[in-house]
Amino acid sequence: MIEALFQGLLQVLAWKPLLFMLIGIVLGFWVGLLPGLGGATTLALMLPFIYGMQPIEAFAFLLGMHSVVATTGDITSILFGVPGEATTAAIILDGHAMAKKGEAGRALGAALSSSLVGAMIGAFALAAAVPIVRPLVLSFGSPELFMLAIVGLAFIAALSAEGGRGMLRGFTAGGLGLLLSMVGQDPQAGVARYTFNTLYLWQGLDLVPVLVGLFAIPELVDLAVRGTSIAGELPVGKLTKGALEGVKDTFRHFWLTIRCSLIGTFIGIMPGLGGSVAQWLAYGHAAQSARTAEERKGFGNGDVRGVIGPGAACNSKEGGSLVPTVAFGVPGSTAMAILLGGFFLLGLVPGPDMLTTHLTVTFSMVWTIVLANVITVTACFLFLDRLARLTSVPAHRLIPVILVLVFIGSYTTNNQYADILVTLIFGAVGWLMVSAGWPRAPFVLGLVLGKIAENYLYISVARYEVAWLTRPVVVVLFALAVVVIVYPILRARRLARREANA
Amino acid sequence: MPNRPAFLLGIGIMAVSAYAAIAALAWPLKTALFPLVISIPLFVLATIEVVSLWVSGARFSTTKDFQRPPAEVPGTVAALRSLAAAGWILGFFAAILLFGFLVAVPVFLLAYLRFQARESWLFSIVFTAVVWAVFWGLFDYALHLPFASGMLF
Numbered sequence: 225m226i227e228a229l230f231q232g233l234l235q236v237l238a239w240k241p242l243l244f245m246l247i248g249i250v251l252g253f254w255v256g257l258l259p260g261l262g263g264a265t266t267l268a269l270m271l272p273f274i275y276g277m278q279p280i281e282a283f284a285f286l287l288g289m290h291s292v293v294a295t296t297g298d299i300t301s302i303l304f305g306v307p308g309e310a311t312t313a314a315i316i317l318d319g320h321a322m323a324k325k326g327e328a329g330r331a332l333g334a335a336l337s338s339s340l341v342g343a344m345i346g347a348f349a350l351a352a353a354v355p356i357v358r359p360l361v362l363s364f365g366s367p368e369l370f371m372l373a374i375v376g377l378a379f380i381a382a383l384s385a386e387g388g389r390g391m392l393r394g395f396t397a398g399g400l401g402l403l404l405s406m407v408g409q410d411p412q413a414g415v416a417r418y419t420f421n422t423l424y425l426w427q428g429l430d431l432v433p434v435l436v437g438l439f440a441i442p443e444l445v446d447l448a449v450r451g452t453s454i455a456g457e458l459p460v461g462k463l464t465k466g467a468l469e470g471v472k473d474t475f476r477h478f479w480l481t482i483r484c485s486l487i488g489t490f491i492g493i494m495p496g497l498g499g500s501v502a503q504w505l506a507y508g509h510a511a512q513s514a515r516t517a518e519e520r521k522g523f524g525n526g527d528v529r530g531v532i533g534p535g536a537a538c539n540s541k542e543g544g545s546l547v548p549t550v551a552f553g554v555p556g557s558t559a560m561a562i563l564l565g566g567f568f569l570l571g572l573v574p575g576p577d578m579l580t581t582h583l584t585v586t587f588s589m590v591w592t593i594v595l596a597n598v599i600t601v602t603a604c605f606l607f608l609d610r611l612a613r614l615t616s617v618p619a620h621r622l623i624p625v626i627l628v629l630v631f632i633g634s635y636t637t638n639n640q641y642a643d644i645l646v647t648l649i650f651g652a653v654g655w656l657m658v659s660a661g662w663p664r665a666p667f668v669l670g671l672v673l674g675k676i677a678e679n680y681l682y683i684s685v686a687r688y689e690v691a692w693l694t695r696p697v698v699v700v701l702f703a704l705a706v707v708v709i710v711y712p713i714l715r716a717r718r719l720a721r722r723e724a725n726a
Numbered sequence: 727m728p729n730r731p732a733f734l735l736g737i738g739i740m741a742v743s744a745y746a747a748i749a750a751l752a753w754p755l756k757t758a759l760f761p762l763v764i765s766i767p768l769f770v771l772a773t774i775e776v777v778s779l780w781v782s783g784a785r786f787s788t789t790k791d792f793q794r795p796p797a798e799v800p801g802t803v804a805a806l807r808s809l810a811a812a813g814w815i816l817g818f819f820a821a822i823l824l825f826g827f828l829v830a831v832p833v834f835l836l837a838y839l840r841f842q843a844r845e846s847w848l849f850s851i852v853f854t855a856v857v858w859a860v861f862w863g864l865f866d867y868a869l870h871l872p873f874a875s876g877m878l879f
Contacts, residue, residue: 389778392774392775393775396739396771396772396775399743399767399771400739400743402764403742403743403761403764406746406760406764410753410756410757412757413756413757415754415757417749417757417761418746441815444811444815445808445811445812445815448807448808448814449799449807449808450799451807618843620838620839620843620844620845621839621843621853623814624834624835624838624843624857625835625857627815627818627834628831628834628857628861631827632827632861635827635871635873636871639871639874641822644819644822645819648815648819653735655731656734656735657731659731660729660731660732660734660735661729662732677760681760682756682759682760
């Protein structure tokens with residue numbers, strides 16, 4: 225096994241795979257920066273190019289591209305408040321708030337270094353977990369996966385706003401997201417739900433136009449109202465120093481970085497939950513790590529932990545999601561489903577073969593993730609000054625350029641004008657939510673989890689009837705969901721009592 | 727007067743969830759189950775929010791979301807600027823529908839820079855040309871994104 229590990233490294237470092245990996249990294253770098261142009265879409269577009277490549281070259285190219293998309297997507301999210309990727313939306317909440325406070329360099333430093341740590345942990349998980357994880361994945365059926373979705377939603381709804389009123393709004397926003405996820409053809413009976421006889425809505429609401437509208441449009445309006453640069457009148461500061469501070473932050477909160485990386489890896493391993501879930505769960509966990517009411521208020525206002533958590537989870541999930549793809553042929557996400565297509569194009573069959581005959585190829589994937597992230601993060605640090613200075617460009621020059629990117633990012637989802645209309649509608653919803661003090665994170669998670677949760681619930685009921693509720697892991701996860709909801713209320717009461725006594 | 731955006735949002739969610747529940751009643755049970763399980767509690771939650779807004783007045787919960795900085799711009803100016811921004815966004819969308827992306831992008835950039843940002847003609851033209859060249863080179867020439875033509879061109 226150790227021999228295969230080194231063989232994998234040596235083969236990735238051979239000139240051809242290395243060249244293909246570098247080409248992939250350059251592509252992934254720009255795909256990540258451009259809002260809406262998703263990593264999964266680009267993987268699909270690049271798939272035909274792997275004909276004729278050797279497996280290690282092909283995976284160096286595809287994974288090299290895919291594993292850096294989330295890293296550079298963080299940059300767009302932090303600097304402009306526009307999600308570079310659907311999987312990098314959570315980092316906006318605190319990352320962009322830091323950019324507005326003139327701490328763009330620090331936020332980018334924290335995001336990049338936590339991404340790197342996350343990617344390493346994800347890659348390590350891929351290397352180490354394959355023999356261990358098999359019984360775990362096989363023990364999780366539809367009931368457990370449904371409950372995992374519910375825990376995720378409870379987590380973010382309960383933690384995304386302060387107090388009972390905030391929790392009410394969190395759950396309402398989450399419910400709205402769940403409801404909107406039902407737009408489109410019902411997967412069980414094929415009935416068109418809430419489509420208003422429109423063909424466009426039959427496939428449901430795509431995540432990218434919704435996210436771009438929800439996050440980017442309110443930011444653009446806010447920028448136009450303030451009339452200053454993103455960082456306002458605040459000096460952007462010495463960026464390299466700020467970035468170093470961000471790197472130090474990652475190591476200052478090292479255990480948080482590790483925990484969020486593990487959350488990302490775990491979500492990645494669980495088939496069907498996807499990267500969008502990982503970042504929000506990690507954000508929720510980071511917010512939960514605040515010990516005092518004062519600390520908790522910092523989240524959403526530029527707390528570096530709100531950057532570190534999603535940054536780490538977003539990249540660690542890549543290694544994690546490769547585990548079920550490689551070991552069982554069960555893709556952990558859309559991108560992995562496309563990558564699975566790559567396996568078949570190359571004549572490889574995921575499963576035991578990948579752990580025996582083609583073990584070197586499996587380890588070459590681990591090394592590709594590690595090397596691609598090291599190269600990307602180094603490149604990002606080299607260009608950090610230029611990237612972060614974009615926050616001091618006057619708003620009136622940035623707004624039209626960002627708006628063009630927003631509309632193109634949205635349009636490229638289905639190449640239909642209706643995508644832009646969806647962006648505009650959710651832009652208005654996002655603006656209302658920000659104006660009203662409603663959290664947007666539960667809404668997004670509801671939208672992401674809705675279809676998955678419905679499918680798992682349907683299969684659970686069809687397969688086990690009511691008995692699925694008594695399965696041990698389901699009971700444990702249900703208890704966890706209750707704790708997640710009740711604990712913040714109890715803690716708020718205890719804090720209020722303590723403050724009243726003081 | 728309650729917090730107006732929160733009130734609008736609450737009323738909107740009440741309407742959406744009520745419609746969702748009523749529409750679901752016409753479907754077979756396995757199609758309607760999940761929509762009903764979600765829309766009915768959602769209606770109740772939104773109603774509680776709207777009622778409590780009336781009872782307790784304007785309340786702004788602290789969210790873990792990006793928050794507006796303290797008002798640096800007077801209320802009326804902010805409202806006017808918000809309307810202007812919304813106008814430009816909708817105008818750009820209308821231009822895309824009418825002329826297609828390839829024409830609407832430079833027209834919008836030039837118009838925004840010259841008339842909203844009050845940049846000089848020279849700067850506006852050069853900036854527009856550079857952004858348009860990048861846009862065309864990347865999305866049209868290199869990536870071959872299928873930009874649909876507009877209603878007029």
